[in-house]
Amino acid sequence: xxxxxxxxxxxxxxxxxxxxxxxxxxxxxxxxxxxxxxxxxxxxxxxxxxxxxxxxxxxxxxxxxxxxxxxxxxxxxxxxxxxxxxxxxxxxxxxxxxxxxxxxxxxxxxxxxxxxxxxxxxxxxxxxxxxxxxxxxxxxxxxxxxxxxxxxxxxxxxxxxxxxxxxxxxxxxxxxxxxxxxxxxxxxxxxxxxxxxxxxxxxxxxxxxxxxxxxxxxxxxxxxxxxxxxxxxxxxxxxxxxxxxxxxxxxxxxxxxxxxxxxxxxxxxxxxxxxxxxxxxxxxxxxxxxxxxxxxxxxxxxxxxxxxxxxxxxxxxxxxxxxxxxxxxxxx
Amino acid sequence: xxxxxxxxxxxxxxxxxxxxxxxxxxxxxxxxxxxxxxxxxxxxxxxxxxxxxxxxxxxxxxxxxxxxxxxxxxxxxxxxxxxxxxxxxxxxxxxxxxxxxxxxxxxxxxxxxxxxxxxxxxxxxxxxxxxxxxxxxxxxxxxxxxxxxxxxxxxxxxxxxxxxxxxxxxxxxxxxxxxxxxxxxxxxxxxxxxxxxxxxxxxxxxxxxxxxxxxxxxxxxxxxxxxxxxxxxxxxxxxxxxxxxxxxxxxxxxxxxxxxxxxxxxxxxxxxxxxxxxxxxxxxxxxxxxxxxxxxxxxxxxxxxxxxxxxxxxxxxxxxxxxxxxxxxxxxxxxxxxxxxxxxxxxxxxxxxxxxxxxxxxxxxxxxxxxxxxxxxxxxxxxxxxxxxxxxxxxxxxxxxxxxxxxxxxxxxxxxxxxxxxxxxxxxxxxxxxxxxxxxxxxxxxxxxxxxxxxxxxxxxxxxxxxxxxxxxxxxxxxxxxxxxxxxxxxxxxxxxxxxxxxxxxxxxxxxxxxxxxxxxxxxxxxxxxxxxxxxxxxxxxxxxxxxxxxx
Numbered sequence: 001x002x003x004x005x006x007x008x009x010x011x012x013x014x015x016x017x018x019x020x021x022x023x024x025x026x027x028x029x030x031x032x033x034x035x036x037x038x039x040x041x042x043x044x045x046x047x048x049x050x051x052x053x054x055x056x057x058x059x060x061x062x063x064x065x066x067x068x069x070x071x072x073x074x075x076x077x078x079x080x081x082x083x084x085x086x087x088x089x090x091x092x093x094x095x096x097x098x099x100x101x102x103x104x105x106x107x108x109x110x111x112x113x114x115x116x117x118x119x120x121x122x123x124x125x126x127x128x129x130x131x132x133x134x135x136x137x138x139x140x141x142x143x144x145x146x147x148x149x150x151x152x153x154x155x156x157x158x159x160x161x162x163x164x165x166x167x168x169x170x171x172x173x174x175x176x177x178x179x180x181x182x183x184x185x186x187x188x189x190x191x192x193x194x195x196x197x198x199x200x201x202x203x204x205x206x207x208x209x210x211x212x213x214x215x216x217x218x219x220x221x222x223x224x225x226x227x228x229x230x231x232x233x234x235x236x237x238x239x240x241x242x243x244x245x246x247x248x249x250x251x252x253x254x255x256x257x258x259x260x261x262x263x264x265x266x267x268x269x270x271x272x273x274x275x276x277x278x279x280x281x282x283x284x285x286x287x288x289x290x291x292x293x294x295x296x297x298x299x300x301x302x303x304x305x306x307x308x309x310x311x312x313x314x315x316x317x318x319x320x321x322x323x324x325x326x327x328x329x330x331x332x
Numbered sequence: 333x334x335x336x337x338x339x340x341x342x343x344x345x346x347x348x349x350x351x352x353x354x355x356x357x358x359x360x361x362x363x364x365x366x367x368x369x370x371x372x373x374x375x376x377x378x379x380x381x382x383x384x385x386x387x388x389x390x391x392x393x394x395x396x397x398x399x400x401x402x403x404x405x406x407x408x409x410x411x412x413x414x415x416x417x418x419x420x421x422x423x424x425x426x427x428x429x430x431x432x433x434x435x436x437x438x439x440x441x442x443x444x445x446x447x448x449x450x451x452x453x454x455x456x457x458x459x460x461x462x463x464x465x466x467x468x469x470x471x472x473x474x475x476x477x478x479x480x481x482x483x484x485x486x487x488x489x490x491x492x493x494x495x496x497x498x499x500x501x502x503x504x505x506x507x508x509x510x511x512x513x514x515x516x517x518x519x520x521x522x523x524x525x526x527x528x529x530x531x532x533x534x535x536x537x538x539x540x541x542x543x544x545x546x547x548x549x550x551x552x553x554x555x556x557x558x559x560x561x562x563x564x565x566x567x568x569x570x571x572x573x574x575x576x577x578x579x580x581x582x583x584x585x586x587x588x589x590x591x592x593x594x595x596x597x598x599x600x601x602x603x604x605x606x607x608x609x610x611x612x613x614x615x616x617x618x619x620x621x622x623x624x625x626x627x628x629x630x631x632x633x634x635x636x637x638x639x640x641x642x643x644x645x646x647x648x649x650x651x652x653x654x655x656x657x658x659x660x661x662x663x664x665x666x667x668x669x670x671x672x673x674x675x676x677x678x679x680x681x682x683x684x685x686x687x688x689x690x691x692x693x694x695x696x697x698x699x700x701x702x703x704x705x706x707x708x709x710x711x712x713x714x715x716x717x718x719x720x721x722x723x724x725x726x727x728x729x730x731x732x733x734x735x736x737x738x739x740x741x742x743x744x745x746x747x748x749x750x751x752x753x754x755x756x757x758x759x760x761x762x763x764x765x766x767x768x769x770x771x772x773x774x775x776x777x778x779x780x781x782x783x784x785x786x787x788x789x790x791x792x793x794x795x796x797x798x799x800x801x802x803x804x805x806x807x808x809x810x811x812x813x814x815x816x817x818x819x820x821x822x823x824x825x826x827x828x829x830x831x832x833x834x835x836x837x838x839x840x841x842x843x844x845x846x847x848x849x850x851x852x853x854x855x856x857x858x859x860x861x862x863x864x865x866x867x868x869x870x871x872x873x874x875x876x877x878x879x880x881x882x883x884x
Binding site: 029030031032035036037038039041042044045046047048049050051052053054055056058059086089090091092093171172173175180181276278282286289291 | 369370372373374376378383384385457458459460461462463490494510511513529530531558561564598740741742743745746747749761763764770774775779780787789790863865867868869
């Protein structure tokens with residue numbers, strides 16, 4: 001039990017540290033929301049009247065200068081009550097609503113893409129590792145090259161070729177604008193059609209890592225004694241590959257997968273920018289560009305919780321699966 | 333790709349037809365105008381005209397009492413008001429209201445609605461964007477008077493043209509008008525909200541509009557991913573009106589069949605200098621001689637062709653907007669218009685007599701300090717960046733070294749507000765009426781500046797001049813159109829030319845592209861009934877009112 005208590009205490013401390021950083025870092029940005037709002041409005045022919053600035057200060061509540069400590073305590077109090085505040089860039093919408101609208105898009109797109117990439121990468125890795133020394137080995141450099149290419153460049157090339165050139169996929173957006181968002185087949189079909197190319201780019205650029213890791217683990221697992229024993233018993237090749245070698249080799253990849261699920265929420269800013277996808281990454285960019293502290297804090301909080309949560313799950317799972325990580329005294 | 337989406341849209345919703353018929357280049361008659369206002373990302377529902385994040389409604393759904401056209405000096409157009417008159421000392425404004433107006437829900441519009449709106453603005457600081465302090469009285473159903481604490485001729489255009497009259501019977505129920513998103517707007521204007529979706533919404537014509545139902549039956553607003561997407565959509569013919577630069581705008585009729593462009597001067601591009609050493613500015617630009625040397629060393633013809641596709645125009649050092657304010661252009665100026673070509677001899681002479689001497693590297697120096705300045709510019713504002721690169725070459729010939737420094741918008745806006753810059757490039761903007769008074773009172777008045785380190789808005793140059801301040805006070809006391817104003821305009825222009833806190837570059841044109849084949853009645857240089865920018869409100873609503881589907 002001590003193991004779990006220790007872990008929980010650690011995670012609570014980490015959460016507090018992260019929440020505090022969430023508060024401090026946005027406030028180190030230059031500028032303030034009112035000036036940015038003014039500059040934005042001026043670009044679209046808005047008024048530069050000094051009275052307008054005063055009105056916006058009052059409206060956004062940035063006029064009065066409260067002390068850093070007061071603001072921090074108020075922020076912690078609001079967090080405990082689940083109050084994330086009002087977004088300045090989407091005024092007067094609540095931060096929780098803005099995040100709530102954006103989060104499903106990201107979770108579904110990046111989550112599915114990560115899952116597909118993991119399954120494909122691990123599956124291929126197992127086969128490549130099993131048949132090492134054959135032509136299949138060339139898959140390793142081929143996919144790692146694709147991972148090494150900067151993601152935005154790969155994405156732009158695919159957009160240029162498949163959307164602009166061949167016209168197979170839409171250029172940008174999350175769904176067809178003439179449709180009403182809802183759970184009807186028309187809209188879901190449109191969302192899938194719009195999500196295919198972004199998902200494809202994520203899969204292509206991340207599959208190499210899974211494949212390489214799995215292949216190398218597979219190669220070392222194949223030299224283990226239990227694989228030799230299995231061969232000696234005369235089991236079929238496919239049974240040895242799947243039940244003996246791959247099952248052991250996949251352990252580190254599973255841990256990696258759980259952690260990368262935590263990053264699903266945050267790891268999509270570039271994707272969403274390239275494809276104008278209506279997810280959490282584009283909202284984060286919008287928040288940063290507008291000095292929208294409340295929205296930034298909200299999104300950082302969601303990211304923090306996702307990453308910490310994924311780590312916690314992995315830690316707890318490892319405690320269950322592998323007794324060695326649970327108790328220092330049993331380490332040989 | 334577009335065809336495919338359109339086919340899908342057609343099958344699903346009737347509304348889809350609007351966006352799609354555009355792809356045929358406007359063949360046949362259609363009554364839906366598709367506009368792109370520069371909205372990047374989803375629309376956030378907000379039809380409160382007093383909210384800074386409102387997405388539409390000013391002029392289209394909600395009307396002001398009068399329409400002031402900032403594109404051309406002409407009398408205000410009556411909307412909900414029919415007549416207004418100031419008393420002798422400019423402290424009381426009497427307005428006659430239109431009689432036959434109803435709100436979209438059938439209720440009658442009366443003077444009580446006007447009183448309610450003006451009182452709401454006066455007592456809610458968060459929406460009082462014009463600093464309105466008047467006290468409104470409803471005399472009878474069609475007359476109101478507004479009393480001001482001081483002579484307020486110059487507040488007239490704000491009150492009459494920038495306050496949108498709201499229905500009392502609905503808005504009295506809103507406890508906090510500043511944060512109300514006004515989901516189902518009810519106004520008196522020519523349009524009503526059609527359907528709303530995060531990526532597009534429509535306005536439909538108001539059949540009971542007091543001026544008669546508009547010929548344009550529907551306006552669709554699209555959200556796209558940015559300027560490039562706007563250009564692409566124009567190329568595909570899926571939008572009818574957008575405002576913003578496009579490549580090769582001169583040949584628009586060849587590259588975008590059916591479309592035309594209009595470029596109108598609005599913002600005066602200038603190098604803002606942190607000019608006032610007394611308020612804490614540091615650097616060589618605090619010396620007016622340096623600013624004037626830059627002014628004369630500039631080859632504006634070259635900048636216009638390299639950075640602005642030759643769409644910008646001449647600018648007056650007195651900051652009247654030309655040609656709109658040609659009647660007010662002072663003949664006491666040394667240069668009525670900033671010279672389009674460089675005059676390096678003049679720059680040399682100004683710097684030499686101010687005590688500067690050329691060093692071995694060809695750069696002027698004084699007290700051992702070379703004349704080197706950094707100019708802040710927003711990264712990605714390519715026209716301004718090109719301007720600065722061109723200018724830095726031109727000024728090297730004079731003996732002044734300027735170094736462009738690219739910053740993120742936030743960082744740049746912060747430096748501008750706090751005065752933590754030497755030079756930066758930006759534009760000087762106009763007010764609510766065709767009158768340079770507003771520009772002067774915003775950008776050149778001591779009242780709107782602050783010491784370096786504190787945010788100033790918007791007198792970023794920290795310019796402070798008693799002659800200008802005094803002239804502004806006098807102008808505030810005199811009604812527009814009174815010839816007694818001209819000496820004050822003259823005084824201001826002469827001071828601005830003398831000190832040049834904002835170094836004039838060129839008058840920036842705002843280019844708009846519109847579908848001339850499917851719709852007629854667009855504003856033209858000969859008939860500037862409104863400023864032709866799709867995001868300029870309420871001007872856009874005046875354009876919607878005039879447009880007619882071609883072929884009808």
